[in-house]
Amino acid sequence: MRNTVVACLVVAAAACFGFTGGPPRSVADTNALVVAPDGSGTACTTQEPCALDTARDQARALVPGATGDVVVELEGGTYRLTSPFTLGVQDSGRPNHPVVYQAAAGQTPVLSGAVxxxxxxxxxxxxxxxxxxxxxxxxxxxxxxxxxxxxxxxxxxxxxxxxxxxxxxxxxxxxxxxxxxxxxxxxxxxxxxxxxxxxxxxxxxxxxxxxxxxxxxxxxxxxxxxxxxxxxxxxxxxxxxxxxxxxxxxxxxxxxxxxxxxxxxxxxxxxxxxxxxxxxxxxxxxxxxxPELLDASGTPGHLAPLNDTDWRAAYTGSWAYSNGRHLGDLGADVHYTSTNGDAVSYTFNGTGIQVLSETNSDEGTADVYIDGNKLSTVSGNGPERLAQQAMVSVTGLSKGTHTLRLVKTGGSYLLVDGFTVIPDVIAPVHDLVFSGITFIYATWNAPTAEGYVDNQAGVIWDPTTRTPTRIPAAVQVHRGARITFTDDVVQHTGTSGIDLADQTQDSTVNASSITDTSGIGVAIGEVDDYYQTEPALMTSGNTISGSIVQFPGQEYQDAVGIWVGHSKGTVISHNDVGYTPYSGMSIGWGWGWASNCTLQAAQGLPNPCLHGTTYTGGNQILDNHVHSVMGALNDGGPIYTLGGQAASSEFAGNVLSECIDGCNMIYHDEGSSLWNTHDNVVRFSNGSLWTNLWTPSIHDDSIHDNYSDTASYNNNGTNITFQQATVVTDGNWPTAAQAIVNAAGPGTLPGKVVDDDDLRVAYTGSWSSSGSRSTGDLDNGVHHTQQNGAAATITFTGTGISFLTETNSDEGDIGITLDGVSKGTVSANTPDRHSQQSLYSVSGLTAGQHTLTVTKLSGTYLLVDGYTLS
Known part of the structure; x- marks a missing residue:
């Protein structure tokens, strides 16, 4: 039932969580360079550290002859930046021998974009x-x-x-x-x-x-x-x-x-x-x-299709132009011809080109010429109408000016819908590791002049071109391969946190903390490469694991903790995602684009059929704890999926809890398909549906063996294998469900403050959660009960603990039990409201594991706000 092999491997990788990404490479290595905030000169040694840019330039020369990794060790302190630290293809390492930028042992280097x-x-x-x-x-x-x-x-x-x-x-x-x-x-x-x-x-x-x-x-x-x-x-x-x-x-x-x-x-x-x-x-x-702290970029940059009306396209023969077909065409228009011998030419500067067309039963063949030489014959013939298909894909040309010529040779029609120019060689920046580095303070000022034109989940519209774009990130990877972030911190930004963009592949964010961002926490993929057929131009094989992603969207409240666009083979596992103004995670894109015309019609969509394909699929969303979501907006959820999959994806082992407003706890939205959704725990849904498959374009999903504290759901999808969740009351989770809770997330979170929605806290009896109360709560939320006898139990490791609650005129007595022994009662009753009050505190315990239970005895409410450990 569970993908236990993957789950166990991820648990092992995250076992040392607390932001220890494995032992650092030795600075004694002859390929090591040492930098400091006030570094100068060219020695780059412990005795004479150099500047970061100097070490980067020297690392380029070391890579070809290095027998192992090339290590750049950052001494502690603040590196003040006004522009990003940049790395290009020439700064790459080699497979299995990366260039490593790491913190010096026991030190904290901080790359800061502030004054x-x-x-x-x-x-x-x-x-x-x-x-x-x-x-x-x-x-x-x-x-x-x-x-x-x-x-x-x-x-x-x-x-x-x-x-x-x-x-x-x-x-x-x-x-x-x-x-x-x-x-x-x-x-x-x-x-x-x-x-x-x-x-x-x-x-x-x-x-x-x-x-x-x-x-x-x-x-x-x-x-x-x-x-x-x-x-x-x-x-x-x-x-x-x-x-x-x-x-x-x-x-x-x-x-x-x-x-x-x-x-x-x-x-x-x-x-x-x-x-x-x-x-x-x-x-x-x-x-x-x-505006940015780290930029690692390969070539080419972002690729996006241009419309068939682009000025470089020259149509010869009896071509016609159709606008407003509403059949999924790029820009809602196409050029088409029914005459053999008609041609379109397109002169471009670059190393490749793709032509978007349409497949259908009345489409035929065309010859493809590059610079006057016939390259191939392609066909648009297919059993159903599919819009925006990459009929022509030419890569690997020498960089320079080329002319594509496409000549109709057969069938009833040839359609041209768009062109994607590949302006440079496909050369990812690759084999880089960033370990133990803090990235802090960055700003994004474009909205000051242009405004913020939102689409959804931190994906916005360029105010000039009105094409999709995203909130930029403090740490950006463009067309990367085998880029690793481990044991890093990204926080306090006016941007998103980390963005693995432009078809980045086989890259990882592991055991890191991304908190307090104006935009998305961590983003993977793109929204405008759905049509891709070239594996080198797909987002694939990326992982976010064992990390904390909290308080995203602090300025742009549509942003989410983790966002994944079109991608394949993405693994999102054992993360703690929380305190989000909108959804916790948003996975996929395209709405009903990949759903067939029959399903779109069943949804009642106004257009005949906007239908094409995507390469998205084979993704895994495993063993995450996603909580305290939807604090500002609505129509989202802890984990939200969107659009079709080309191969089966797995959604399992996740604990989804504390919806604030407007949630669907497991939200497979429009077009979601081929999800195997099982062995998840839904709790503190606060009146939300435990799952919502609201429309027929959601199809071919398997929903089974889940656990929930509510029976409410909606299944209006097509060809859904559906099993009602095991419904649990009063926190009496069965052994299998409790095992999911115990395994979810990155492990014990660092720090001495434990919030009320931490997985170490078990609630028995009738409890609810509230967020965005703006009354001074720890992390702006509490759990509360009106049932005498309801209890909250935390098992912790340490020598002391303080219980934080709220006192007010509607609160009463609370029973305290420590390690199974009664410690009497405390009262939360006061004339006025006071937040984050420590009503019980103990210290000097024997170092080790202890258990504290608080039980409601009287009054209207008992609130649990959190704990501090010592």
Whole structure:
């Protein structure tokens, strides 16, 4: 039933979790280079360390003659970057002998993209606003104080009195007209599964004496008037628009709340309202300025199809042009001919080209010529209509100018739908290892001028080309192979965390921590390479394992913890993913694109059939703990799958828990197919369905041998092998389910603070969870019960523990048991609400394993907020 071989291998690999990615390579190796934050010169030794760029350049020369790995050892300290550390194909290692960038033993090298800000003085005593000077012209959307993210100045949620106009919003309140720098103000709306942002163009007095908030016209068009909607395979049928304001952001006049800032870059001032206990004379105030921290890039870069109307395409003969066919064509149009001998020529600069066409029973043959020489004969004949098929795929040409000529030779029709130019040799950056390195502080400023045009899950629309793109990452790999991140930390970014992009293959994120990102935590793959037939141009063989991915989407709340687009052979295993504003993981793309026309019709889609193929398949989502999700948006879930698979994929051993709002716990959404979904545990679903297969385009999935604390589900899929979950009440999980809980995630999480949704905490009786309460809870959530006798038990290793809860007038007495011995009762009853209160604490225990149980005895509620260990 379980894929026990894979599961056991992953457990073994993650057993030393705590961010120990295996023993470091020895610096005594003759291929070792030593760097330091203040390194200089060219010696690159322990006695005379050099700069990071110098070591990289020297490593290039060492690789060809090295008998083993080439090691670049980073001494501890902060390496301040204003631009990314870059690695190209020439910086690659060799198979089994990578170039390794690793932390020196016992030290913590930090690659930082921030400048430290000092010299604050109070400028507004009433609002407690402080100000410091920064370089004129500096731009950033983020600020971190003592390692804690500050918010850009923002107003209250869902401000009243604002209504939509043809150009933005209006209100009867005249106060908005006094705001300075109105073009820096942003309107933000959370709508369904999307977050949309637009800068204002102006704030003016309305005819009625109120305020007109005119939104930047380009952004208003993209987010309100004409939201990009190409449909399958790029987006679905739903189209939330910017038609309200969840909050207004980035005006000096909004300052006043502790922990908020305003940057006036043109004047060279940073304003901040300190939180309680923050002393700005000694605080570490970091302003991110670098857009990226690490860039490892092969060639070519991103590949995307160009439409058949591209200016380089020359059609000769009796070609016709059809627009608006709604049959899945790229750009909803094609060129076609029924005359043999008609041709299309396309002159390009590069090393290869692909031609997208259509297969169907009335399609025929064509001859392919490159630079006047016949290369092959291809056929578009097939039993069903399939759009955007790579009829022609030519690679390996010498880099330079070439001309493709495609000549119709048979059949009723030849269709041309698009061209993908391969501009450079296919040469991945490869065999690199990054171990024990912290990547911290980066910013992405494009939304300040262009807005944020959301599609879904951190995949956005380029505001100019209106084609798919993604939030950039602090750590980016473009067309990589055998790139490994192990025992690394990525945190506090205004970007996504790690992105394995542009058909990266056989690469790994292992035993690492990716937390507090504005965008996606870890991303793999692309959304616009679904048609690929060339293995070298597919995303494949990548792994995310044994890692912590928490608090993604801290600025762009549609972003998810782990995102995977089109891919094959991807393994996502033994990770802890949590505290997400939208879904925990989003796996796959394309909606119903790979579902046949009959299934699309059964779904009731308005177009005849938008149907093509994908190479996605053979993926494994195993033994993850995904929790505390959907904190801001809805219509998602802990793990969300989308689009078809070309080969069977496995979804097993996952513990999915603590939905905050708008969840489907196991969410196989539109087009999801060939999933073997089994042996998962669903708990604390808070009224959500344990699984939702809502429409007929979801097909050929097997759902069996799962466990859930709710019986509610929806199965409207096609050809689904479905077995109701074993429904468990009052936390009485059977042995098999408890074994899944015990094996999920990366193992015991590091640190001395244990949140209420940690897998070490077992709840018996009738419990629920709540998140996004904004009442000061640890990690903004609690578990709670109203049932006397309900208990929470934690087994821990250490010498002491403190139990954290909330006290309030509706709380009562709590029984305490330690290692099976009663320790009496404590009371959580107080006249007012107080969060994160330690009501029971013990120290001096014998070092080893202990068990603490808290039991509700009286009052309306008992809340469990967490524990601190010693």
């Amino acid at each position: 430290r800000v000092t010299g604050f003085s109070k400028v507004d005593a009433t609002k407690n606003i402080y100000r410091a000077t920064v370089p004129t012209g500096v731009d950033s959307r983020e600020l971190f104080v003592n390692g804690v993210r500050a918010d850009r100045a923002r107003g209250p949620r869902n401000p009243s009195g604002l209504s939509v106009t043809a150009t933005g919003f209006t209100t009867s309140a005249p106060s908005y007209t006094s705001w300075t720098n109105p073009a820096q103000v942003e309107v933000v709306e959370n709508n369904a599964w999307k977050q949309m942002r637009c800068p204002l163009a102006s704030i003016t007095r309305s005819a009625s004496g109120g305020s007109d908030l005119t939104v930047d016209p380009g952004c208003w068009n993209n987010n309100h008037n004409s939201v990009p909607n190409p449909s399958f395979p790029f987006n679905g049928a739903g189209l939330p628009t910017l038609d309200g304001i969840t909050w207004l952001e980035n005006a000096y006049q909004l300052l006043g709340t502790p922990g908020q800032f305003y940057l006036d870059g043109s004047a060279g001032y940073l304003y901040y309202v300190p939180r309680a206990g923050e002393d700005l004379a000694t605080a570490d105030v970091e302003l991110p300025v670098a």
